[in-house]
Structures are given as C-alpha cells and as structure tokens.
Amino acid sequence: MSRKLRLLLTAVFASGALVLAGCAADAGDTASEDTAPTTSGEEETATTEENLIPVGISGLQGDIVDISEFCGDEPIKVGFADGFGGNSWRATTRAIFEAEAAKCPNITEILYTDAQADTQKAIADINSMVAQGVNVIVSFTDGGEALLPTIREATNAGVAFVPIIACPGGEPGIDYVDCVSENVDTYGYGLANWTIGQMGGEGNLVMLGGQAGNPYSTAVYNGAKRAVEENPGVTFLNLELGDTFVDTGWEPGKTKQVVAGLLTQFGEIDGIVADYGGGSVGGIEAFLDAGVALPPWSANDSNQFACLWYEYKDTQPSYQVATMSSRNWVAVPALHKGLAAYNGLANNEPSIYNLEIIEDSTDPNKQPVCETDLPNDAILSSGLSVEQLQALFN
Numbered sequence: 001m002s003r004k005l006r007l008l009l010t011a012v013f014a015s016g017a018l019v020l021a022g023c024a025a026d027a028g029d030t031a032s033e034d035t036a037p038t039t040s041g042e043e044e045t046a047t048t049e050e051n052l053i054p055v056g057i058s059g060l061q062g063d064i065v066d067i068s069e070f071c072g073d074e075p076i077k078v079g080f081a082d083g084f085g086g087n088s089w090r091a092t093t094r095a096i097f098e099a100e101a102a103k104c105p106n107i108t109e110i111l112y113t114d115a116q117a118d119t120q121k122a123i124a125d126i127n128s129m130v131a132q133g134v135n136v137i138v139s140f141t142d143g144g145e146a147l148l149p150t151i152r153e154a155t156n157a158g159v160a161f162v163p164i165i166a167c168p169g170g171e172p173g174i175d176y177v178d179c180v181s182e183n184v185d186t187y188g189y190g191l192a193n194w195t196i197g198q199m200g201g202e203g204n205l206v207m208l209g210g211q212a213g214n215p216y217s218t219a220v221y222n223g224a225k226r227a228v229e230e231n232p233g234v235t236f237l238n239l240e241l242g243d244t245f246v247d248t249g250w251e252p253g254k255t256k257q258v259v260a261g262l263l264t265q266f267g268e269i270d271g272i273v274a275d276y277g278g279g280s281v282g283g284i285e286a287f288l289d290a291g292v293a294l295p296p297w298s299a300n301d302s303n304q305f306a307c308l309w310y311e312y313k314d315t316q317p318s319y320q321v322a323t324m325s326s327r328n329w330v331a332v333p334a335l336h337k338g339l340a341a342y343n344g345l346a347n348n349e350p351s352i353y354n355l356e357i358i359e360d361s362t363d364p365n366k367q368p369v370c371e372t373d374l375p376n377d378a379i380l381s382s383g384l385s386v387e388q389l390q391a392l393f394n
Helices: 003-014 088-101 119-131 144-156 184-198 215-229 237-241 252-266 277-290 303-312 328-343 386-393
Strands: 076-082 107-114 136-140 160-164 203-209 234-236 271-274 297-300 321-324 357-360
Touching: 076 088, 076 119, 076 328, 088 107, 088 136, 088 328, 088 386, 107 119, 119 136, 119 144, 136 144, 136 328, 144 160, 160 328, 184 203, 184 215, 184 271, 184 297, 184 321, 184 357, 203 215, 203 237, 203 252, 203 277, 215 234, 234 237, 252 277, 271 277, 277 297, 277 303, 303 321
Parallel strands: 076 107, 076 136, 136 160, 203 234, 203 271, 271 297, 297 321
Antiparallel strands: 321 357
C-alpha cells in the first residue's frame, strides 16, 4: 500500500468515524423524511481534521463538486470494473465514468472490464487491473461479500477502491475508500409505498430485481417488504417465491419471460415495484401479450418506460407509473473519492444520496418525460447530454 493511501485510511479509521458495515442493506432512496426512518449512515461521520474522506455522508446530487479538485498532478491510471455490462444502464454508467475521467489531464489510461455476472471473472478482472498498475478502481460489485478478500488485497496494494450501488459489506474506510450509492432501503420503501397507495392498500404486489443474490436488489427488496408489513391488506407474492426479489437479470427479454410466468402462476398482479425501469418494459409487454390490465408500476427512470405510459394510459385506466432517478451519476463522486484517496486530498461529497420520486403520472407537476427523438434506452436523469445519449445508443 502506498504511504499516502495508508495514512489516509488510517486517519479515517482513527478518527472514530462509524463505518457502514454491510452498507448494501442500508444505502437507498428517501421519498420523504416522514415515510422512512433515517438510515444509520446519515450520522456516521466524524469531523476531525485528519479525517480527509469521512465515510457514510448523506446528501444530494447537488453536493457533487468539480473533479478538478481531486485530479492531482501525478500520472494516474483509473479503471471501472463492472460486475455485469449487459444492459443500457451499465453502458450509460460506463460512459459517464469515462467522460468524467477524461476531464483530468493527468489520467493517462482508463480501463474497463465486464465480469458478465460471473463472480470469479470479477475477481480476476480486479486482480488484472491491480497487476496493470491501475491506481483507482471504481466497481459495481455485483458479487457482494465474495469480492471482499480481493478488494482488501487491492487496497493493501495501494489501490484506491470505491464500490458503487451494490456495497460489498466489510468496513468502508478500511477495506476500501467508501461505497457510493443511493439510500437503497428507502428507495424500495418509497416506491413500494407509492405503488401500494395506487393499489388502494390491498391486492397482490411483486418486486422485480436483478440477478439472484445481488446485494443491491436485496436491499431494495427489504425496503419494499417493510412497506408491505405496514399495509396488511397487501399480499407480497415474493413471500411465496422464496422471500426474495424476482430475478429478471436486469434484461428486458428475461423480464418479459419471468413476468409472463408470474401471471400464469398467480393470475392477478395488482402492483409492481422494480429496481430497473429499462428492464420493466419487457414486463409491460408480458401484461399486454396476456391481455391483462396493466397495474401501477414503479421503478427508476427510463425513456421507454415513460413513453409506454403515454401510449397506454388512455386504454389502461389502472396503469400509473412513478420513478426515482436511475442515478448512473454515482460513478462521478465515486471516481472523485478514489482520486482524492490516491492523492491524499480531502473529499466531503456524499456517498449516500437521498433521492425522491421525480416522475409520477398522478402528479401534474411530475408527469413522465418521454423524448421521442431519443433512443428507448436513454436515461434522462443520467447526467449525459442529449447528444451524448444519442451517440451512446445510435
């Protein structure tokens, strides 16, 4: 480990900052202060002078600052180690990371790997980056705690490692710099509450997630489950499916197959919460193909998800949608924190981002945004410009 990074992480630990052990279960969205309890991460920072990068700071997207504060002067290699790169969300996040890294003139190389949902490949990808002399690694750690030994080895080798979204457990500030995510638990809680409200507080609810076992969908599921427990008139069909989220692989095609199977199995589904709006379009198609009325549906934002509501809202009166930001932009503060750690600089940007519903078909002030001149896969909250989105998907 480099002396500079060792001193930084030691300072974070010695400062007494409380770490987010197992932060995947605590990071998530907030709909409002009165809909969910404050997560522990919101008060888990110390304020000593030595604590250059305090862990677990909560805040808003507007708290992100310019990358120039963290670039430093030394030549740096950075890498994005993706656990799975096979959908538009991942492609968008990669593009955001690479565009942000390109703003630092001293970043000499930007590497990318796709583990293709294979934990062993994810381990090999991280080890390969370390062997190639990558100084800062940002990673969607889909493999969760199985990646911790490899992450610790990278940290001990002097790499500033920053997981995003699917926090791998362990001790932020010790095992890695910090994990950057939205407040995942209350993301599931907030969207489930909205959906249950549209259901009139009763009926069958399903939560759709990503690949089996991933910590991000697990945290969203736990938030949704908490909302269901407060509404005894709702039947959470996931409890009959192993008490976990439904595995859609975060792919529209697989989502369509899975939802078709759920309709066959249960007959009636009155509401859906999903952690991927782009994949949800496949589930919507399954309802249409089955001739079943579309239910209230909440997810994160996607251009086609919004456009489909406009297409069917007049013929499907029970069909309402709500979204929170797809927050691809978390790769930006993650890169900032990695650069700050490697360069021994202070960084007080949030690592837990409180989100809110940004589209709500029942609210005249938050109508879904459909951009017909943009590709279906475009994510309007991503932070990429219209031109960048067109170039990415065309």
